[in-house]
Amino acid sequence: MLSVDQAMRPDRAAANELVPSRYALKVGDLDVLVVSDGVLPLPTSTMATNADPADLADWLKHQFMPSDAYDWPLNVMVVRSGDKTILIDAGLGSQFSGFPRAGMFPKRLQDAGVPLEEVTDVIVTHMHMDHVGGLLVEGIKQRLRPDVRIHVSEDEVNFWVQPDFTQTVMPNPVPDVLRSTAKEFYAAYREQLHIFKDKYEVAPGVVTRQTGGHTPGHCVVDLTSNGERLMFAGDAMFPVGFEHPDWHNGFEHDPVKAAQVRKGLFRELSESGGLLVASHLPFPSVGRVGTVGGNFRYVPVIWDF
Template identity: 55%
Template sequence: MSETTRNVQPVTANLGKEGSGELVPSRYAVRVGDVDVVLISDGVLPLPTSTMSTNVSEADRNAWFDGRFLQRDMFDWALNVALVRSGERLILIDSGVGDGFEYFARAGRSVMRLESAGIDLAAITDIVITHMHMDHVGGLNVDGVKARLRPDVRIHVSAAEVEFWKNPDFSKTVMPETVPPALRKAAAKFVELYGENIVRFDQTVEVAAGVSARVTGGHTPGHCVVDVASKGEKLTFVGDAIFEVNFDNPRWQNGFEHEPEIAADVRIALLNEAAETGALLAAAHVAFPSIGHIAKNGESFRFVPVQWDY
């Protein structure tokens, strides 16, 4: 495989309105019964491939990346958020990485892309935070964002997650050394800014008709997923429970997992659930728009992306 193949770069162009700078779509909508779900790309996070599989050999990891015509050393990790409309409630799931991170300059675009879709931040009634890593709360930390949200916006975060970030344990993670301090800082700022808006829940919470969050743990102790169910149809936004490598290798651990062994069990349970029910699945770090079905493939799984409806 040539380095030319591995180093293909995304295409951007100044087409359309001045300053748009984007040639590829950055949002995709599906309807789940009576509920509308829009996946929005916050951008991509360049990270070492070693963080995608910390409990396997370099040779096994290289084989997986080679098989997808990807570089062996760095990987563009997709970052997606979701917007859900159920009746009069408009719910944002996660907020992206925000700004202030030079090494994540190609992400932090959720707010801009919400605006380009005609979404006024003041129309958002609820926010669900799957967990308090900086690429999920960072968008809310950007200067000026809080002032544009409604003062009574409800931000649903599991009680276990809020408690964990008072004194987070990184002993089982394998991250670049600059990341843990940034994670601590982002989580602390989020709580400082939005403490009065945070609605803590224990195991499950109904956010709106057909929209609920449930705690899974694993990635972080209070990590949750969001289920959208209406008229016999279902989609689960799994946050960071499942990564791109995990369909083929569900036991591969991720360096950002605080409870990696529990995370593997959670991942397999969610994949089996989706395979058995036929429900749609979407994720924060699966290639945009990340929506698809799950099929069993022996001891592993196969991700079947939705056919785009233009």
Template identity: 60%
Template sequence: MSVDSIPGIDELVPSRYAQQVGDIEVLVISDGVLPITASTLATNVEPNELAGWLGDNFLPPEVVDWPLNVVVVRSGERTILVDAGLGLEFPDFPRAGQTAHRLEAAGIDLAAVTDVVLTHLHMDHVGGLLTEGVKDRLRPDLRVHLAAAEAEFWTAPDFTDTTMPQPIPNVLRRVAAQFLDEYHGLLRTFETEYEVAPGVLLSRTGGHTPGHSIVRVASGGEALTFAGDAVFAPGFENPEWHNGFEHDPTESARVRVELLREVAASGESLVATHLPFPSVCRVATAGDAFRCVPTVWDY
């Protein structure tokens, strides 16, 4: 029997995963994968140290696939899209930009989204909102939540401390500027924290970008944190490693360690943009480092 003939099955490999947090529904959706130069995973260590980590994790030495995850949160009357993936305007990355049609496959109409939360304005987080036809399908009273520091930074971004492959820096500038131009009328900026809906708290961490933010969901004694780009795959075992996309690498490492300690102490679930889908895990301490303990799939 072919997959196409099975009722309710739209893809052979699942691309969405539902996680209940008390009375709040969290849906992790894969936007696809994005090939990235492996050296960007650790810019402050010797190449042989990174090569050892890549080998230990069965990853190729030159170019690795970064997973891209976005999240839909349903709390009360609000349907909140957290980040929007890469979008379809980047032909060099044909395996990413899947958010819009995977929302449809999950039965989520773009017109039903009441709020969009953006962890930051890198292209793989906002590009989905710039795909042709998407904005026309969004409701006119949509609220787009973003840290004020993030919007301000991208008016004149400084990439001094980043180590990104070309031509990505110029593409990041262009995409962020386009987003701010097209969505300025829908933006709702905040300073440090903002409760988007009951039990859904948006908090600015800084580090990765000046306005980088995380989303904490809490209900009925349960909790889950969407960490955005505060944590990458090597960051559990090597929290002090710098990622080439971090605009303040030292602050990013501090934020990462503090966040992982908090999540390990609370026992709550963790989801992050670039952890392997569905990325739902818990965090355990391992001396001065951490372990990502994948959650058993509930199906």
């Protein structure tokens, strides 16, 4: 049974890791655990496809990041609400070969004392391979409960019947792998899918709601309990987005709408003061959104040991 105290006590296997791969916190009465699925190297050109290359190079330089490729963080989250244990996204799995630093979530979840057999619900923010691939790893489905409910928006399921990549700018092999992964995911789990429109309360204080943009059915997950808030934003935002929310990410299927969604969520978070976790912010990605002179900024929390 997931608890903050349990997750903060490493077992022997996890203690061998030199870098922390999980972070536990409370949101009111909700127990929350952010788990790193690892990192995936990607070309920096995918970070801002509509930016002047010189501007992107300047941003990378000021962030002390390489000019050609960067490590794309992969974060998933587990929430305990009452008698429900909810997994939010499932990482990359083995959908892309040759990346040994990704696809770590099943082992790391086990090391944190959260057996897959205890997961009652899975929320899929969207059906990109780095969010559903972990569910396709050999042996994972057999460990999940037969009655597990996998929540995904109707628009997302419909989109992947015949996905449109005309506005994306991805490395050449990626679209075909995204198509095949989404198809495999739907075929493997169609009996467990709970398909919803707009928003759905998965458990008390845990609501998934559709934003669109990154994909047509992309969702964020809102946690609320005892006046405290946390948003798991999925792929609605990336590290460069705080300073440059209008820069398009190469994996966005509707980049114009994605930018609108991003700015709207930034405003929402800055006004509420709620916590933020996102799939591709540096682990554990727990922070808040502030504003300075009308510009957004990411404010990471100080780790609570």
